[in-house]
Amino acid sequence: MKEFDYVIIGGGCAGLSLAYELELHKKLLDKTLAIIEPRKEYKRDKTWSFWKVYDHNFQDCVIKSWNNFSINTSETSLELRSEKYPYQSIDSEKFYNKIIAKLSLNNKIQFFKNINEINTANSIVFNSVYKKNSYESKLWQHFQGIEIETDKNTFDDQILNLMDFNCEQKDAVHFFYTLPFTKNKALIETTWLSNLKNESYMNYDLQLKDYIKNNLGIKNYKVNFTEKGSIPLFYPSSDLSDKKINIGSVGGMTRLSTGYTFLNIQEHSKYIRINLDDIKNKKLYHIGKKYEFLDNIFLNVLKNNPSKMQNIFLKMFKGSSTIVIKFLSNKSNFFEDILIILKMPKWIFIKALFRND
Numbered sequence: 355m356k357e358f359d360y361v362i363i364g365g366g367c368a369g370l371s372l373a374y375e376l377e378l379h380k381k382l383l384d385k386t387l388a389i390i391e392p393r394k395e396y397k398r399d400k401t402w403s404f405w406k407v408y409d410h411n412f413q414d415c416v417i418k419s420w421n422n423f424s425i426n427t428s429e430t431s432l433e434l435r436s437e438k439y440p441y442q443s444i445d446s447e448k449f450y451n452k453i454i455a456k457l458s459l460n461n462k463i464q465f466f467k468n469i470n471e472i473n474t475a476n477s478i479v480f481n482s483v484y485k486k487n488s489y490e491s492k493l494w495q496h497f498q499g500i501e502i503e504t505d506k507n508t509f510d511d512q513i514l515n516l517m518d519f520n521c522e523q524k525d526a527v528h529f530f531y532t533l534p535f536t537k538n539k540a541l542i543e544t545t546w547l548s549n550l551k552n553e554s555y556m557n558y559d560l561q562l563k564d565y566i567k568n569n570l571g572i573k574n575y576k577v578n579f580t581e582k583g584s585i586p587l588f589y590p591s592s593d594l595s596d597k598k599i600n601i602g603s604v605g606g607m608t609r610l611s612t613g614y615t616f617l618n619i620q621e622h623s624k625y626i627r628i629n630l631d632d633i634k635n636k637k638l639y640h641i642g643k644k645y646e647f648l649d650n651i652f653l654n655v656l657k658n659n660p661s662k663m664q665n666i667f668l669k670m671f672k673g674s675s676t677i678v679i680k681f682l683s684n685k686s687n688f689f690e691d692i693l694i695i696l697k698m699p700k701w702i703f704i705k706a707l708f709r710n711d
Contacts, residue, residue, distance in 0.1 A: 355473040356464075358388040363469060364482035365391025367402065367449075368602025368619045372480055374411065374453045375623040377460055381630055386462045388477075390469045396454060398447035400581055401499065401541055402616040403533065405439045407683040410620045415448035418535050422513035425671055427664045428520045433513070434675040439683075441514060443533055443541075444616065478633065480626070482602035484590035490550040493653060495613040496584035498558035499531070499543030502566065502575040509534035519664035521565060526555060527656060527663045530565050539578070542566060547656060547663075550584065558582070585613040587653060599626070599633065606640060610649035612682050641684050644691065654706035662702065669697045 360376075362369040373389060376382050406419070419440040424433045457463045466472060515532040522528060526548035534540040544561040566572050590604045601607065607618040622639050629636045640646070656663055671678050673693070680686040681694045695703075 355471065356388075357386075357473045357475070358464075358477050359385040360387045361469070361472065361474050361477045361479045362387065362389045362482070362601075363479060364602070365389045365393070365465065366482060366602070367400070367446075367616065368482040368605070368607065368622075369480070370450070370453045371411075371619050372601060372623045372626060373457055373463065375620075375627045376630070377456055377463070378411065379627055381627055382460055382462055387464070388472050389457075389463070389465050390467075390472075391465060392467050396447070396450035398445065398579060400446040400583065401533070402444040402446065402449075404442060404614050404617050405436070405679045405683050406442045407439050407617065407680065407685050410617060412444055412449055412452070415444050415452060417443045417445045418511070418533070420512070420514045420533075423516045424513055425516055425668055426518040426520050427668055430668070432668060432671060434671060436675045436679055438676055439679045441516075443535075477597065479598045480601050481598055482600070482604060484586075484604045489586065489588070489590060492549060493547065493587040493657060494550055494584045495545060495547055495587055496550060496556070497531075497543050497545040498562065498580070498582040499541050500562055500577045500581075501535075501539065501541045501579040502572070503578055504538045504572060504575045507537040508570075508572060509537055509540050511535065511537050517664075517667060518569070519667075520569065521561075523660065524552075524554060525660060526552075527660050528555075529664070530569070532570075541579075542570075543581075547587065547660075585615065587611075587613065597634065599638075601626075606638075609641060609645065609682070609684060611645075611652045614682065617683065645684055648691070648695075651703060651706050654709050655702055658706065658709070659702055662699070666698065669699075670694065672697065 362373055369389060373387060419442045421437055421440050422435050423441060424431055511534040514534065517529040519529045521530055526546055528546050531543040531545055532540055542562060544558050546555045548555050585608055586603055587610050589606050601622060602619060603615060605622065607622050608615045618641055625639045626633060677690045677693055680690055
């Protein structure tokens with residue numbers, strides 16, 4: 355069987371981002387790379403969104419950027435503006451096409467459906483795959499979204515609705531999310547923060563239909579695209595060795611309190627590229643220990659006080675949008691962290707600090 359210098363297990367966002375970063379910076383001129391990905395074709399299947407707190411390689415894959423956003427609860431709403439850090443959404447099809455076109459120019463890069471097709475004994479392996487079924491009882495951000503198109507101007511495409519909690523909660527945390535790409539086209543998602551065992555959370559089609567009709571007041575529309583996914587709000591375990599490096603969510607690149615992963619993947623890819631020649635001896639890349647500590651407390655509050663979360667999110671965003679965006683994007687300083695902490699209800703967060711569940 356063929357051998358390769360590097361192997362990437364999983365040709366999704368994390369695996370392709372790393373491959374692109376290495377190829378873009380000419381790290382594969384005299385090295386070989388195998389990418390293990392079972393899918394038959396690449397097509398639009400995801401929309402990755404984030405606050406643009408720094409430049410990235412995929413600006414040409416951005417569907418739209420927004421400087422205005424809103425948050426709704428069952429009782430009130432809040433509109434904010436971020437001039438410095440726009441909110442962006444990436445079209446996965448454009449992302450895939452850009453990367454595949456680049457990688458196809460290098461005959462030292464090959465795709466395989468199964469890892470058993472190659473010999474990895476002497477390879478450095480980058481792994482982005484984990485078994486979801488092993489973690490169904492843990493906390494996930496799971497969602498389904500549809501891009502709808504109306505026959506008349508319906509949306510204000512200058513403002514996105516980041517969270518709308520004015521919906522059924524079912525002893526969990528549930529909100530809708532609306533990204534208006536144009537005045538008659540938008541991605542609308544139903545999002546849950548819960549375990550994956552309760553199937554009553556997962557009648558996504560009905561949730562979306564009711565929300566679009568009753569909350570948005572839209573009766574006539576067509577569906578252009580459907581996406582479904584789940585993001586672990588914990589760190590999936592995977593076997594580690596001096597020849598295996600985890601990337602993506604399994605590598606700790608998901609911010610646990612938000613689910614944001616895309617930009618963290620880009621930073622991790624850059625770190626690997628810079629340190630590639632000695633990557634086996636470099637320390638593991640982390641988003642930041644302080645965020646891991648604070649997120650664990652936050653998620654403990656969420657699990658034990660789901661009914662309070664819509665007001666907690668609302669409080670977090672009141673005040674400077676720049677500070678909260680930096681905090682949620684792992685770019686805040688100590689002073690900004692304190693300002694966020696002071697907004698939180700003290701007693702339930704103090705109790706969460708000493709809980710271990």
